[in-house]
Amino acid sequence: MPDAALPQLVLSPTNSPSKSTVVEPDKIICPICEDLVDEELLQTFSKGLKMDVARQAKFCRLHKKKSAEQIWEAKGYPNIEWSELKGRIERHHDHIKSLIAGKASETHFGSLLMEKIKSGQNRTLLKTDDYLSPGYYGLRGMSLMTETIVEMFSALLRKRAPQDKLISARGYSGFVQAVLVPELAVMLIQEDMSLSAEKARGVMQDSRAVGE
Ligand SMILES: [Zn+2]
Structure with a gap:
């Protein structure tokens, strides 16, 4: 004002x-x-x-x-069927598990986080930038994705954290927010719109403002 x-x-x-x-x-x-x-x-x-x-x-x-x-x-963003989203997320169980088990560093958002960790950027605190919005899935989608991932994998995340710097650097919830949620969101957007991962990342970026 x-x-x-x-x-x-x-x-x-x-x-x-x-x-x-x-x-x-x-x-x-x-x-x-x-x-x-x-x-x-x-x-x-x-x-x-x-x-x-x-x-x-x-x-x-x-x-x-x-x-x-x-x-x-x-x-051409899809209508989100919120009641089905949890089930859709759960169907990515094996893939998310493999990311936690060590494959995360090979992913787009995993490498981004790794670069930040290596360069010593904001070692402990997450900046708002680090909370990568899952595009048109918005905050509501982000909460549901975070919740569902933590529900499925909190034990594994805790177990893996001491062995993997990518997971432990910002605490495992930081890893979930900065890597697993955006990787998952890209997969969901790919399914929604039949896109390549790269194109889906573009959509995720472009559609941040319209998410709920
Ligand atoms: Zn206005």
């Missing part, structure tokens, strides 16, 4: 503080996040009335959700 005064909606394109030079005619700038938003969406929401900050914040959430849905559709 810029200052104590209520931020005013910028309805006229001419006095736009936006970084873009031209505001499209039927767009306005969201007073909260300064994204360009359909004016019609705002008019429908505000019913032409002036909005206080709470209303503006609500509007901001609404337009973000709407644009996420549009992106979701346009990009």
Whole structure:
């Protein structure tokens, strides 16, 4: 929030503080996040009335959700069947087990973590960057993946940690978050969209913003 005064909606394109030079005619700038938003969406929401900050914040959430849905559709991301996700994760049991048993260092996210460990980056604390969001599976997917992996493998993870620096460097939950969850998410995205691992990693990266 810029200052104590209520931020005013910028309805006229001419006095736009936006970084873009031209505001499209039927767009306005969201007073909260300064994204360009359909004016019609705002008019429908505000019913032409002036909005206080709470209303503006609500509007901001609404337009973000709407644009996420549009992106979701346009990009061809699948509908997530949440009730089936746990079962799908469990079907990757053997593969995840092999990662914990030593194959993790050969994976994409395993090597990334290994490089960070070797370079001595943030030895103990995980940065937010390290919590690799599983793309359109979002936080909800991340929780379920983490939970299910820990349920299946906490004993094995504890056993392997003293033998494997990759697992022990940030504690085994750090390893789960930084390696196993993103590797699993890539496999799920591959299944969803019939993609190569590399393409699925791209989708995972691109779709971070739209996940629940
Ligand atoms: Zn906004």
